[in-house]
Amino acid sequence: MNKVKNQLVGRVGTLWYICRVKRIILCLILLVLLVPLMALSIHPREIEQPFDSVEELSGVDFSKELAPNQEAWIDQTTIHLLTIGPGDPLYAWFGHSALVITQPSGSKVMYDWGIFDPDQPHFYLNFALGRMYYYVVASEATWRIQEAIDEVRDVKLIELSFPKEAKFALISFLQKNIQSEYSTYLYHFYYDNCSTRIRDIINAATGGAFQSWAENSPTDTTLRDSAMQNMIHNPLIFWALDFLQGKTIDERLNRYDEMYLPEALHQSVLDFTYPDGTKLAITEEILQDTKDLGIRFTVPENPVSYDWAYGLSGLAIGVLLLALGRKHPKFKGLLLALILFVMAVLGSLLLFMMSFSDMDMTYYNLNILFVHPLLFIPAFTFLFHKKETSKVLSFSVLVMVTLLVGRLILPAIFVQDNLRIILLLLPIFYSGSTFQSRRNSVGR
The missing domain is CATH 1.20.58 (Methane Monooxygenase Hydroxylase; Chain G, domain 1)
Known part of the structure; x- marks a missing residue:
C-alpha cells in the first residue's frame, strides 16, 4: 500500500513539476x-542637450554690418570645408568633415566635431545607454590634414563663398564653440554628428537657402541603405548593426537628411547655388585621391x-x-x-x-x-x-x-x-x- 502511495505521490509530483516548468x-x-x-x-525621452548648435545659430545675426577693420580682416580670411574619406577603424568608415579657417597671418585653424575621449568619466556606460558626449575642438589644420594624408585617406578642400557679414559671424560662432561651456554635445550618428553640425552652420550662413534647396531635393535612399554602402565590405558587422536598428531609419531621405554623411555634404556644397546664381563652392582642391590605390574598401557610387x-x-x-x-x-x-x-x-x-x-x-x-x-x-x-x-x-x-x-x-x-x-x-x-x-x- 505504501509503495503504491509513494508511486502515486511521485507521479503527481512529476506532473506538477512538468506543469510548473511549462x-x-x-x-x-x-x-x-x-x-x-x-x-x-x-x-523618446527628453534628454538634455548640453549644446544645441541649431538653437544657438538661430540667435546669431549673420547680416550685422561690419566695422572697417573687421571688413578688412575678413577680406583676407578664407573658410574651407575639409572632407576626409573613410579610414580603417570602424568609427572612421564614414569619413570626417571639418571647417578650416585661414587667417591673414597664414595660420590655419581646423574646427571639427565628433571628437570623443574614452577616458572621460562613465564613457562606456554612457555609450551603452546611448548617451555619447562628444566634443568640438580647434587645432592646427596643417598637421591634421597631413595626418589624414599619411593614413592614406581621401582629402578634399572646398573654399566656401559667404557674404562678408555672414563670414565674420560664422567665424565668431566657431570661436565661441570651442569654449568649455559650448564644446560638449550629445552625439547622434544620424542627426547630430561631425557633418550635420557643419551642414547647419552653412545653412545659417546662407540664410536658410541651403536647407530649403536640399529639402526640396528628394533621394532614392534611406538612412539604412546609405549607411550600408559604407559598411557592406564587412558583412558580419553590417548585419549585426543592421539587426539592431528598427524602422525609424527606413524613411526616404531628402538631401538635407543625407548630409549626415561627409561625402554627401561635400557633394551638396559643390551643387548648391545661391538664388542670385552665385556658387557656394569657389574652388575644389583634391589633396589626395586613393580610389585607384586599392588601400581599403571603396563606397559604391550607386546604391547596391x-x-x-x-x-x-x-x-x-x-x-x-x-x-x-x-x-x-x-x-x-x-x-x-x-x-x-x-x-x-x-x-x-x-x-x-x-x-x-x-x-x-x-x-x-x-x-x-x-x-x-x-x-x-x-x-x-x-x-x-x-x-x-x-x-x-x-x-x-x-x-x-x-x-x-x-x-x-x-x-x-x-x-x-x-x-x-x-x-x-x-x-x-x-x-x-x-x-x-x-x-x-x-x-x-
Missing part, C-alpha cells in the same frame, strides 16, 4: 512578447542591395545543417547551439537597447519578435544533446514567415527593411525546428 516557459514567452510591445510604445547574398548564405547554412542532421546529429546540435547562443546574446542586447537605452534607432524593432533571449533555451538544449519540447524555434520561424508575407501584402505597414535579417535566419531556424520535431517524435 508555466514558467509560457510566462517567459509572454514576457518576451510583451516587453517588445512596451518598447514599441516608448516615447545585398539581400540576395544573405539569402544564399542562409540557404547554404540551412541545407548544411539539414544534411548534418542525418549523418552527424550531434555535430549539428553543437553548431546550432553556437548559432542560437550568438543570436540569443544579440537578442538580449536589442531588448536592453529598446527598453533602457536612448538609442532611438533601435526602437520599434520587429526583429525582437524572432531573435530574443528565449533562444538560450534551444541553444543549451542542443549543446547538451537533450530532448527539446520547446517550440521557440518553430515560433520564430512562424513570425519570420508572417513578416515576409506582410511585406508583400501590406508594405505600408511592414516598413522595416529587415529582409536581410530574415533571409539569413529563416533557413537556419527552420533546420533547427525540424531537428526538434524529429527528435521529439523519436522520444515519444
Whole structure:
C-alpha cells in the first residue's frame, strides 16, 4: 500500500513539476512578447542637450554690418570645408568633415566635431545607454590634414563663398564653440554628428537657402541603405548593426537628411547655388585621391542591395545543417547551439537597447519578435544533446514567415527593411525546428 502511495505521490509530483516548468516557459514567452510591445510604445525621452548648435545659430545675426577693420580682416580670411574619406577603424568608415579657417597671418585653424575621449568619466556606460558626449575642438589644420594624408585617406578642400557679414559671424560662432561651456554635445550618428553640425552652420550662413534647396531635393535612399554602402565590405558587422536598428531609419531621405554623411555634404556644397546664381563652392582642391590605390574598401557610387547574398548564405547554412542532421546529429546540435547562443546574446542586447537605452534607432524593432533571449533555451538544449519540447524555434520561424508575407501584402505597414535579417535566419531556424520535431517524435 505504501509503495503504491509513494508511486502515486511521485507521479503527481512529476506532473506538477512538468506543469510548473511549462508555466514558467509560457510566462517567459509572454514576457518576451510583451516587453517588445512596451518598447514599441516608448516615447523618446527628453534628454538634455548640453549644446544645441541649431538653437544657438538661430540667435546669431549673420547680416550685422561690419566695422572697417573687421571688413578688412575678413577680406583676407578664407573658410574651407575639409572632407576626409573613410579610414580603417570602424568609427572612421564614414569619413570626417571639418571647417578650416585661414587667417591673414597664414595660420590655419581646423574646427571639427565628433571628437570623443574614452577616458572621460562613465564613457562606456554612457555609450551603452546611448548617451555619447562628444566634443568640438580647434587645432592646427596643417598637421591634421597631413595626418589624414599619411593614413592614406581621401582629402578634399572646398573654399566656401559667404557674404562678408555672414563670414565674420560664422567665424565668431566657431570661436565661441570651442569654449568649455559650448564644446560638449550629445552625439547622434544620424542627426547630430561631425557633418550635420557643419551642414547647419552653412545653412545659417546662407540664410536658410541651403536647407530649403536640399529639402526640396528628394533621394532614392534611406538612412539604412546609405549607411550600408559604407559598411557592406564587412558583412558580419553590417548585419549585426543592421539587426539592431528598427524602422525609424527606413524613411526616404531628402538631401538635407543625407548630409549626415561627409561625402554627401561635400557633394551638396559643390551643387548648391545661391538664388542670385552665385556658387557656394569657389574652388575644389583634391589633396589626395586613393580610389585607384586599392588601400581599403571603396563606397559604391550607386546604391547596391545585398539581400540576395544573405539569402544564399542562409540557404547554404540551412541545407548544411539539414544534411548534418542525418549523418552527424550531434555535430549539428553543437553548431546550432553556437548559432542560437550568438543570436540569443544579440537578442538580449536589442531588448536592453529598446527598453533602457536612448538609442532611438533601435526602437520599434520587429526583429525582437524572432531573435530574443528565449533562444538560450534551444541553444543549451542542443549543446547538451537533450530532448527539446520547446517550440521557440518553430515560433520564430512562424513570425519570420508572417513578416515576409506582410511585406508583400501590406508594405505600408511592414516598413522595416529587415529582409536581410530574415533571409539569413529563416533557413537556419527552420533546420533547427525540424531537428526538434524529429527528435521529439523519436522520444515519444
